[in-house]
Amino acid sequence: MQNLAIPASARTPAIDFDFSKNHLKLSGESYPEDVTEFYKPLFSALDSYLAELGPGRSCRVDFELVYINSSSAKAVMMLMDKLDAAASNGAAVDVYWFYDEEDDTMQELGEEFGEDLENANFHLEKMSA
Amino acid sequence: MLARELFDIRSALRNQGIIFAYSGYVTEAVLSGVGDAIRQKLLFDDADTKTTRSVFAVFVEQMQNMIRYSAETGRAGAAAPSPNGIRYGVLTIGQENGEYVIHAGNLVQRSDVERLRLKLTRIRDMNKEELRALYKEQLRGDPGEGSKGAGSASWRLPGAHQSQLNSILLMWTTSTRSSH
Numbered sequence: 001m002q003n004l005a006i007p008a009s010a011r012t013p014a015i016d017f018d019f020s021k022n023h024l025k026l027s028g029e030s031y032p033e034d035v036t037e038f039y040k041p042l043f044s045a046l047d048s049y050l051a052e053l054g055p056g057r058s059c060r061v062d063f064e065l066v067y068i069n070s071s072s073a074k075a076v077m078m079l080m081d082k083l084d085a086a087a088s089n090g091a092a093v094d095v096y097w098f099y100d101e102e103d104d105t106m107q108e109l110g111e112e113f114g115e116d117l118e119n120a121n122f123h124l125e126k127m128s129a
Numbered sequence: 130m131l132a133r134e135l136f137d138i139r140s141a142l143r144n145q146g147i148i149f150a151y152s153g154y155v156t157e158a159v160l161s162g163v164g165d166a167i168r169q170k171l172l173f174d175d176a177d178t179k180t181t182r183s184v185f186a187v188f189v190e191q192m193q194n195m196i197r198y199s200a201e202t203g204r205a206g207a208a209a210p211s212p213n214g215i216r217y218g219v220l221t222i223g224q225e226n227g228e229y230v231i232h233a234g235n236l237v238q239r240s241d242v243e244r245l246r247l248k249l250t251r252i253r254d255m256n257k258e259e260l261r262a263l264y265k266e267q268l269r270g271d272p273g274e275g276s277k278g279a280g281s282a283s284w285r286l287p288g289a290h291q292s293q294l295n296s297i298l299l300m301w302t303t304s305t306r307s308s309h
Contacts, residue, residue, distance in 0.1 A: 010161060031189050033157040067182065069189050077268050102178055105186070112265055 001052075004045045012038050013065060019049050022057070027064035030072035039075040046082055055090030059083075064098040064127065065106065073109065080113050080120075087119035095120050098127045146230075147223035155195045155218040155235075164188065167222065176229075184222070184229045191233035192220060199235035 001019050008014035013028035024046075032038040053059060061083060068076065080095070087093040095117060097110035107124070114122035142150050148170065151163060167188060171181040195218030202216055218235040237245060255263065 031193075067186065069186070069193065071193075074268055074270065100178075103182065104179075105182065108261070112261070116265075
């Protein structure tokens with residue numbers, strides 16, 4: 001299926017969903033005017049991709065978010081749920097949460113999300129300088 | 130307004146350490162613009178990254194709360210806020226004793242006061258761990274009253290749910306910062 005690449009804007013993250021390489025990435029900041037409008041196409045694309053992911057398949061998702069508002073955190077939570085569901089269907093899903101070493105908030109947020117993943121593998125990593 | 134009166138307003142604000150004061154229609158465009166200005170100011174001030182992030186995060190959440198839920202809209206005498214109306218709010222950012230302080234306020238319906246007071250008091254009295262747990266619970270979110278159900282639009286958190294989420298995030302963010 002078609003890869004999804006959206007450049008970052010002032011208030012939305014860069015999206016680099018390389019479905020052919022099974023490597024998805026979100027990076028930057030997220031506090032869009034309309035969270036639904038921004039994340040809906042992501043959810044659709046992700047749903048299609050994950051529907052085809054089963055035992056024997058693997059996928060890596062990198063979150064490199066510097067700032068997200070509370071509405072975006074809700075959207076990220078939904079992304080995490082979808083990834084975890086795919087993992088429970090047998091796919092090997094690795095979620096990487098990168099945070100700035102000096103950012104306790106993003107580190108803690110990462111830990112929160114990580115705690116809730118039951119089937120996907122979670123990796124909390126510092127961003128390289 | 131005469132220059133003198135305008136100058137007096139400026140002085141009054143300055144004397145209270147207020148560096149940004151916005152009172153008026155609050156829109157996403159205002160958020161973008163003021164947000165950029167705040168960022169530049171913090172950069173100029175050489176504020177450390179943690180502080181800059183906290184100030185910015187609080188600013189965004191507070192502003193978005195007002196944009197979505199202020200009960201004061203442009204129509205004088207309106208009984209209830211129009212869902213598509215533009216909202217009024219007031220937001221100030223200042224410095225007191227070397228710390229940044231943000232105040233944000235908007236009118237709410239009288240009928241909502243007690244419910245809000247209970248929720249906010251409960252949140253205010255929580256410690257960091259309790260806040261974290263509550264935030265997570267809210268993030269998972271049972272949609273509150275007025276939600277549209279399980280469809281894709283339902284997670285645009287309705288009313289008090291969103292502002293409660295924001296309040297929790299604010300307390301958590303600032304408590305995270307002050308613990309260092």
